[in-house]
Amino acid sequence: MxxxxxxxxxxxxxxxxxxxxxxxxxxxxxxxxxxxxxxxxxxxxxxxxxxxxxxxEQWHEIQSLVSSMRLDSVIAALYGLSRSKAAEAIEKGIVKVNWRSVDNTAFRVNVGDYLSVRGSGRGKVLSQEGVTKKDKIRLLLGRKQ
Known part of the structure; x- marks a missing residue:
């Protein structure tokens, strides 16, 4: 570089x-x-x-519960960050969804979307596996190995 x-x-x-x-x-x-x-x-x-x-690609699978399909919530679950740290990364412009920069923390993520945070690698929303009794969404996420 x-x-x-x-x-x-x-x-x-x-x-x-x-x-x-x-x-x-x-x-x-x-x-x-x-x-x-x-x-x-x-x-x-x-x-x-x-x-x-x-x-x-080989994905390291992560099962996680999220409160919504908002970008900040999914990024926090995928990379093990707090939701405020995920929101900070999004606002800085270092988060991409399907190879496009997104700066809106409330952006809705869908199953099959590729996510990346500069310096932390790539991930993907592999599947949505239902909803819990407390209305949390059960996701299967993947991180690049």
Whole structure:
């Protein structure tokens, strides 16, 4: 990242057993191809694909109870934060839902949405597994392993 390119030019990184993929804009592609020759002691070879395959990702499953499907509540459950710390992160603009920045703490999250907090990794709402007697929502959340 010490090349002068802005962070917004790069997206997710997908790590596989023998390779990794990352997303970047068209403008950054040429520069990356020309300047990135090795990572550590490993040589780098590029292959262009249109989309990252995120379907085969392994998720560490977390069962949680939330009071509502508000973004601050789900982020707090997923990353083990207090709801006020989650709201603070959302207002700072470091939270994304489906790869788009969201700054509204009351944003409604749906099953299947990808969530990320910069510096904390990616997560996903895997399923909604019902409601408790006290009207709490039982969620199955996933964090990237």
């Amino acid at each position: 010490n090349t002068g390119l802005k962070r917004e030019k790069f997206g997710d990184i997908s790590v596989n057993d023998d390779s990794f993929s990352f997303a970047c804009t068209k403008e950054a592609e040429t520069f990356v191809r020309m300047s990135l020759e090795q990572v550590g002691k490993a040589s780098v070879a590029f292959e262009q694909v249109e989309t990252l395959n995120l379907e085969n």
